[in-house]
Structure formats: C-alpha cells, structure tokens
Amino acid sequence: xxxxxxxxxxxxxxxxxxxxxxxxxxxxxxxxxxxxxxxxxxxxxxxxxxxxxxxxxxxxxxxxxxxxxxxxxxxxxxxxxxxxxxxxxxxxxxxxxxxxxxxxxxxxxxxxxxxxxxxxxxxxxxxxxxxxxxxxxxxxxxxxxxxxxxxxxxxxxxxxxxxxxxxxxxxxxxxxxxxxxxxxxxxxxxxxxxxxxxxxxxxxxxxxxxxxxxxxxxxxxxxxxxxxxxxxxxxxxxxxxxxxxxxxxxxxxxxxxxxxxxxxxxxxxxxxxxxxxxxxxxxxxxxxxxxxxxxxxxxxxxxxxxxxxxxxxxxxxxxxxxxxxxxxxxxxxxxxxxxxxxxxxxxxxxxxxxxxxxxxxxxxxxxxxxxxxxxxxx
Amino acid sequence: xxxxxxxxxxxxxxxxxxxxxxxxxxxxxxxxxxxxxxxxxxxxxxxxxxxxxxxxxxxxxxxxxxxxxxxxxxxxxxxxxxxxxxxxxxxxxxxxxxxxxxxxxxxxxxxxxxxxxxxxxxxxxxxxxxxxxxxxxxxxxxxxxxxxxxxxxxxxxxxxxxxxxxxxxxxxxxxxxxxxxxxxxxxxxxxxxxxxxxxxxxxxxxxxxxxxxxxxxxxxxxxxxxxxxxxxxxxxxxxxxxxxxxxxxxxxxxxxxxxxxxxxxxxxxxxxxxxxxxxxxxxxxxxxxxxxxxxxxxxxxxxxxxxxxxxxxxxxxxxxxxxxxxxxxxxxxxxxxxxxxxxxxxxxxxxxxxxxxxxxxxxxxxxxxxxxxxxxxx
DNA sequence: TCCTGACTTGTAAACGTTTCCGGGGAGTCT
DNA sequence: AGACTCCCCGGAAACGTTTACAAGTCAGGA
Numbered sequence: 123x124x125x126x127x128x129x130x131x132x133x134x135x136x137x138x139x140x141x142x143x144x145x146x147x148x149x150x151x152x153x154x155x156x157x158x159x160x161x162x163x164x165x166x167x168x169x170x171x172x173x174x175x176x177x178x179x180x181x182x183x184x185x186x187x188x189x190x191x192x193x194x195x196x197x198x199x200x201x202x203x204x205x206x207x208x209x210x211x212x213x214x215x216x217x218x219x220x221x222x223x224x225x226x227x228x229x230x231x232x233x234x235x236x237x238x239x240x241x242x243x244x245x246x247x248x249x250x251x252x253x254x255x256x257x258x259x260x261x262x263x264x265x266x267x268x269x270x271x272x273x274x275x276x277x278x279x280x281x282x283x284x285x286x287x288x289x290x291x292x293x294x295x296x297x298x299x300x301x302x303x304x305x306x307x308x309x310x311x312x313x314x315x316x317x318x319x320x321x322x323x324x325x326x327x328x329x330x331x332x333x334x335x336x337x338x339x340x341x342x343x344x345x346x347x348x349x350x351x352x353x354x355x356x357x358x359x360x361x362x363x364x365x366x367x368x369x370x371x372x373x374x375x376x377x378x379x380x381x382x383x384x385x386x387x388x389x390x391x392x393x394x395x396x397x398x399x400x401x402x403x404x405x406x407x408x409x410x411x412x413x414x415x416x417x418x419x420x421x422x423x424x425x426x427x428x429x430x431x432x433x434x435x436x437x438x439x440x441x442x443x444x445x446x447x448x449x450x451x452x453x454x455x456x457x458x459x460x461x462x463x464x465x466x467x468x469x470x471x472x473x474x475x476x477x478x479x480x481x482x483x484x485x486x487x488x489x490x491x492x493x494x495x496x497x498x499x500x
Numbered sequence: 501x502x503x504x505x506x507x508x509x510x511x512x513x514x515x516x517x518x519x520x521x522x523x524x525x526x527x528x529x530x531x532x533x534x535x536x537x538x539x540x541x542x543x544x545x546x547x548x549x550x551x552x553x554x555x556x557x558x559x560x561x562x563x564x565x566x567x568x569x570x571x572x573x574x575x576x577x578x579x580x581x582x583x584x585x586x587x588x589x590x591x592x593x594x595x596x597x598x599x600x601x602x603x604x605x606x607x608x609x610x611x612x613x614x615x616x617x618x619x620x621x622x623x624x625x626x627x628x629x630x631x632x633x634x635x636x637x638x639x640x641x642x643x644x645x646x647x648x649x650x651x652x653x654x655x656x657x658x659x660x661x662x663x664x665x666x667x668x669x670x671x672x673x674x675x676x677x678x679x680x681x682x683x684x685x686x687x688x689x690x691x692x693x694x695x696x697x698x699x700x701x702x703x704x705x706x707x708x709x710x711x712x713x714x715x716x717x718x719x720x721x722x723x724x725x726x727x728x729x730x731x732x733x734x735x736x737x738x739x740x741x742x743x744x745x746x747x748x749x750x751x752x753x754x755x756x757x758x759x760x761x762x763x764x765x766x767x768x769x770x771x772x773x774x775x776x777x778x779x780x781x782x783x784x785x786x787x788x789x790x791x792x793x794x795x796x797x798x799x800x801x802x803x804x805x806x807x808x809x810x811x812x813x814x815x816x817x818x819x820x821x822x823x824x825x826x827x828x829x830x831x832x833x834x835x836x837x838x839x840x841x842x843x844x845x846x847x848x849x850x851x852x853x854x855x856x857x858x859x860x861x862x863x864x865x866x867x868x869x870x871x872x873x874x875x876x877x878x
Numbered sequence: 879t880c881c882t883g884a885c886t887t888g889t890a891a892a893c894g895t896t897t898c899c900g901g902g903g904a905g906t907c908t
Numbered sequence: 909a910g911a912c913t914c915c916c917c918g919g920a921a922a923c924g925t926t927t928a929c930a931a932g933t934c935a936g937g938a
C-alpha cells in the first residue's frame with residue numbers, strides 16, 4: 123500500500139514498475155538496464171538484483187506494441203505430414219533463425235477457411251511476416267494477402283497479375299523430365315497417379331503429363347490415369363485401381379507419398395520394380411530414399427524454394443516498398459533404382475542424392491550448383 | 501491537419517482512431533461496433549462503412565496487451581520430420597482448434613539453447629500456453645518452465661518432483677511388450693538399435709531392453725546393441741554395423757525411422773524379413789504402415805498423449821491454480837508382417853491398424869478403447 | 879408532470895513496455 | 909574560472925486496443 127496501486131501485473135506478476143520500485147529507480151532506468159543500454163554501475167547492480175529477486179520476465183506483447191515488431195515469422199502449409207514441407211521448412215528455418223527471428227509453423231489442412239483465418243489472426247501483427255504454400259489458391263486468399271498488414275510470400279503457382287512475392291517451380295517441366303527419362307528407358311505404357319485436379323499442383327501435373335506424352339507421339343490412354351489425393355493411402359489404392367484395369371510398364375506419381383503407396387501396391391501384387399514397372403515419384407523427399415528400392419523422383423527444389431522465399435520475406439520486411447517479385451526454381455530429375463534396370467545411377471552410391479552430371483537430367487544442359495539453382499525472371 | 505496528429509498508425513495503416521474520426525464517433529463507439537457489442541443502428545452503419553473504406557484491420561498485439569490473451573497455443577518439438585510428432589500434433593491441433601484457439605509449431609532441433617530460448621521469447625505472452633516434448637530434459641528446461649508466465653505442459657518423462665503438468669508413457673513397458681512378442685515367436689538373438697543414451701527415450705529403451713531380456717533369462721550380448729540417433733540414415737548405418745559383427749534373428753528399433761533404416765539395410769543385404777530377421781519398431785507411426793513388409797511397432801500412444809496434453813493445457817489456462825498433474829498413457833504392441841512368419845495379423849487387412857483383440861498385446865488384458873487409453877495416477 | 883430505467887455515447891484510464899527530452903552533475907579543455 | 913561535453917536519470921508520451929464510468933437521451937409508468 124505504498125502508492126495508489128500495487129506495482130504488479132493484473133495476474134500478480136512483476137512488471138518493470140515492480141523492479142523499478144524495488145530498485146529505487148525510475149521505470150525508464152529500469153528498462154534501460156534490462157535492455158543493456160546505459161546505466162551507472164550502481165544502477166545496473168540494483169536493477170539486476172531487483173529483477174532477479176522478484177523473478178521479472180518481460181512481457182513480449184507490450185514490447186511488441188511499442189517496437190512494432192515481434193521477431194517471429196510464420197509458415198503456413200497444408201499438410202505438415204508431407205515430407206516435402208519438412209524439407210521446405212528446414213530451409214526456411216535456417217534463413218529465418220540466422221536473422222535472429224524464430225519460425226512458427228501452422229498446418230492449415232488445406233482448408234480455405236483455416237488459411238484465410240490464419241492470415242486474419244496471425245498476420246495482424248502477431249508475426250512480422252508469413253510464408254504460405256497453399257495447395258489451392260482462391261480469390262479469397264489473394265484478397266486476404268493483399269489486405270494483410272504484414273508481408274506475405276507465397277510458394278507455389280499464382281495468377282500472373284497478383285501483386286505478391288512469389289517463388290515457384292515449373293512442375294510441368296518436371297513431369298516432362300520424368301516422362302523423357304521413362305521413354306528413353308524404353309517404357310511406352312506410362313501411367314499417372316495424380317492428386318486432385320482442382321489443386322494447383324494436381325492440375326499442373328495433369329497438363330504436363332499430357333503434353334509430355336504428346337511430345338513423344340504417345341497417345342493418352344485415360345485408363346492409365348488415376349486420381350486420388352496427395353496421401354500415401356490414396357496413392358496405394360489409386361495405384362491398385364489402375365493396375366486392375368490396365369497394364370502400365372511405368373508409373374509416374376504426383377508426389378513421393380503417392381509413389382510409396384504405389385510401390386506398396388506393386389510389391390503386394392508381386393510385381394518387380396523396376397523390371398516389371400518403373401516408378402518415379404515427385405518432390406524428391408527423404409521418403410524417396412527410404413523406400414526399397416529407392417525411388418527416382420523429380421526434385422522440385424523444395425529446399426531451394428523455401429530458402430529463397432525466406433530471403434524474399436526478410437528483404438521485404440526490411441523494405442516494404444519493394445516491387446512484387448517472382449522467382450523460379452528449376453526442377454531436376456534424381457534417378458535411383460526404381461526406374462533403372464541395370465546400374466541404378468552411374469557411379470552413384472545408394473546415398474548419393476544428386477543426379478549424375480552426365481545424365482539427361484537437365485534439359486538445358488546447364489550445370490546445377492550443389493545447392494539447387496535459382497533463376498530470376500525479369 | 502485536423503487534430504494534433506494524423507490518426508493513423510506509425511506505418512500509415514488505419515487504426516481505430518482513423519475509423520472513429522471518419523465515422524464521426526468516438527473511439528469507444530468504434531471499438532464497440534467493431535466488436536459487435538452495442539451501438540445504435542446508425543452508428544453501426546457509419547462505423548462499418550468507415551472501416552471498410554479505409555481497410556481497417558485490428559492490431560492483434562494491442563488487443564492482446566489489453567485482454568491479456570492471444571488465442572494462440574504453441575507446440576515445441578525436437579524434430580518435425582519425425583512422423584511421431586506429426587501424429588501428436590494432429591491430435592493436439594484438434595483439441596486446440598475446438599477451443600477456438602490456433603496451434604503454432606516450433607521445431608527446436610533438440611537443442612537446449614533453442615528450447616529455453618523459445619520459452620523465453622514465445623512463452624512471454626505471445627501464446628497463451630505451450631506444450632513441449634523435449635528429447636532431453638535438463639535443469640535449464642525445468643527452471644525455464646517454472647519461471648514461465650504461461651502454462652506449460654510437458655510430454656515425456658520428467659523428474660518426479662517437478663511441479664509441471666506432465667503426460668508420459670512407459671516406454672520401458674513398451675520395450676517389454678516387443679521383447680515378449682519376439683521371444684514368444686521363438687527369437688533368441690534379439691538386437692537393439694537405439695538412439696543416443698543421453699536422451700530420455702534412449703535411456704528408457706536401453707534400460708527396458710536389458711530388463712526385458714533378463715526377465716526371460718536371456719543374457720545381454722553387447723554386440724547386439726547399437727546406438728545412433730533417432731533418424732533414418734543413422735538407423736540404416738547402425739543396423740549395418742550391427743549385422744557386420746553379429747547375427748541377430750530379431751531386431752528391435754527405438755523408433756520407426758530407425759526401423760525403416762534397418763529394413764533398408766536388411767533388404768540391401770538380401771536378408772528376408774521376417775523369415776531371417778524379425779523387425780519391430782516403436783511409435784507406430786504411419787511410416788510403419790508404409791514400409792514393405794509393414795512394420796510391427798510399439799505404439800506409445802502419441803496421439804492420445806498429445807490429446808491429453810492439450811486438454812491439460814486448456815484446463816490449466818482456464819484455472820492456473822490447479823495442482824500439477826501427471827498422467828500416463830499405456831503402450832501397446834501393433835503386430836504386422838515384419839515380425840510374424842505365418843499369418844501376419846489374424847484376420848487383419850493391410851490397412852487395419854489396431855492389434856487383434858485376442859493377441860498378447862496388452863499385459864494386463866484390459867481392453868483398449870478404440871482411441872487409446874489414458875490412465876490417471878493419483 | 880416527474881421519476882425511473884434502458885440504452886447509447888464519449889472521456890479517460892488502463893494494459894506493460896520503450897524512448898524522447900530536458901535537467902542536473904561530473905569531468906575536461908581553454 | 910567558465911563554458912562545453914558527456915553521461916545518467918526521471919517524467920511523460922507514445923504504441924493501439926478495450927472498458928469502467930459518467931453523462932446524456934428517450935420512452936414509459938405512476
């Protein structure tokens with residue numbers, strides 16, 4: 123009952139007022155000491171002691187209200203169980219933490235509600251910036267992004283005129299790499315196990331697949347195309363359905379989860395991989411290396427995309443007036459045992475991830491930097 | 501140049517002052533309308549219109565400073581790439597979102613620095629509560645938890661006297677389930693591929709393994725024990741080392757990632773699973789079902805633990821004065837093809853997850869509810 | 879007609895921090 | 909010795925909300 127009111131927080135916790143009163147200094151001095159700027163030796167000692175005695179821990183919310191920053195960055199992904207997002211997240215986290223910030227991840231389940239809702243709640247200043255990789259992009263997404271008070275970077279395809287920072291890959295070209303590879307290995311009846319066609323990646327893979335077949339003069343057989351969702355179980359079941367009605371000699375799967383499911387279906391029916399059916403996945407996640415035989419997979423540079431997206435975000439946080447940027451990461455094909463009958467990858471050990479430099483893995487023949495290539499479009 | 505200063509935020513964004521001024525009402529009225537409480541029809545109309553015109557979006561930080569809550573809950577896990585955390589996270593998320601809150605996930609990489617740092621930053625009011633599942637628990641952790649201004653629930657083993665809400669399982673008993681199963685199947689030379697012994701789960705599995713062997717009168721052969729970390733590659737390499745120096749007829753792996761790695765090593769050396777070597781993993785993640793053959797695995801109830809932890813957290817947020825609680829989730833064994841030569845699981849299809857009710861999967865013979873059992877200790 | 883109650887509104891005080899600014903003391907250079 | 913610089917300190921004003929409180933309006937009942 124010294125002053126008009128107790129110097130503690132509503133829930134009884136000490137505030138900077140508590141510390142200041144106990145140390146016998148002003149809150150300004152206390153704050154300065156606690157932030158390590160200025161203060162005489164005596165003041166520093168008293169404030170430090172007082173803080174320790176009362177167990178002071180600063181209220182980050184109040185600090186953020188004042189400083190207008192939180193030091194947090196959010197990543198919103200559809201399905202945190204998909205290893206492709208794990209790889210992306212690791213790359214993002216490396217960049218984000220090296221800037222002294224922390225990364226928070228939110229799984230949206232791919233629902234529009236949840237995603238826009240997240241923007242509305244989180245984006246409103248709880249975090250300094252946000253990276254999202256939605257599986258579907260609607261006008262609601264774009265509206266929410268444009269109106270957002272904090273910078274947002276989108277990983278994935280976006281309408282051309284959207285004024286939003288964007289990192290993408292060309293998954294149609296990625297599909298073409300896989301088809302080229304399978305055709306070159308003598309496969310003619312190539313099947314596709316895809317995800318939903320109303321998603322951005324699903325639509326791109328479907329279009330890319332048809333175009334790639336056409337470029338080789340191979341007619342499209344609809345019985346060789348099956349659609350599920352991007353999960354393991356759906357891939358397994360869709361592959362089983364496909365085998366029940368057609369006889370592919372190769373199978374391209376829209377991601378590695380589907381590919382592992384298809385592999386499971388194949389092995390269950392005692393088909394040999396790759397002798398009877400060659401198998402190629404997409405995303406080149408660690409799952410592709412865990413499978414036996416190891417899966418060939420189209421790398422869509424998820425780590426590189428994540429890293430670049432994080433860099434774009436940090437740049438925009440530093441300078442919000444930058445014009446919207448759009449960057450591309452080139453796909454590449456990683457050949458492993460599941461699609462090569464003879465020697466898996468020339469000179470490669472089972473643990474080597476990168477495609478052999480002499481292989482037909484890069485259309486333009488450009489050498490790939492060890493860390494993934496990033497191309498900037500004008 | 502109306503009043504003393506522009507009514508907008510520092511970065512030029514509209515605030516409630518902007519809206520109020522434009523609508524010609526006080527900020528109190530504006531705030532009330534925006535929160536949907538009170539206001540005459542005319543006021544509501546004016547404020548809504550003004551808010552829409554200027555594109556007002558409330559500053560959640562300021563709101564939280566006032567209301568003392570953020571509506572966010574955090575989950576800190578060591579390795580987000582491990583599917584066991586994915587399952588746990590999904591269960592937590594279901595509970596958290598049903599309470600109208602949002603879940604944020606942070607991957608700590610298992611580093612003490614990062615974990616305590618997270619507590620220091622996040623916990624200081626950015627989120628209303630936090631669930632953490634540290635792989636190592638140090639005094640620094642405990643200190644940080646105790647001093648934390650927000651409720652923290654720990655999933656995993658904790659010192660007995662720690663005054664912290666805690667959900668745990670008995671992984672020693674889980675190991676015993678697996679060993680019992682393998683011994684009953686006639687295996688005698690059982691190997692263990694473990695994670696680091698200075699982690700909580702690593703130490704528990706090691707102790708449980710030795711105790712379980714002893715209970716069967718089987719001497720411990722140190723050459724049958726190998727240690728790596730809890731990752732796929734480490735499991736693969738550790739298993740290969742183990743096979744190079746000993747001839748196990750069964751292998752227990754400390755988690756499913758290690759088990760898949762071991763499976764890979766076995767298949768590479770053309771050993772048959774389960775005929776030559778029976779394989780049992782732990783955690784019963786979706787990875788166990790993806791492998792071929794499907795892996796038997798000890799379920800440590802990660803989903804049930806996550807769900808219970810979330811419930812405990814919400815209860816404590818509602819009433820911070822509750823005494824510290826400690827709950828247990830019983831382990832169970834899910835038998836699949838990797839450890840049974842004849843019929844994999846009696847009557848089971850490849851997609852059936854639950855152990856058959858007649859099997860020796862529960863020590864006490866109690867029936868398990870479909871969703872996992874939670875027992876409360878006094 | 880006057881009083882009471884319901885409803886609406888505006889003023890101002892929080893929430894807990896950082897920081898601008900001015901005053902005062904000690905030290906240094908001329 | 910006086911002026912100037914430098915450092916330390918405290919008061920007070922932010923940051924953008926919500927909300928307690930008081931004052932005002934209006935209708936209805938005695």
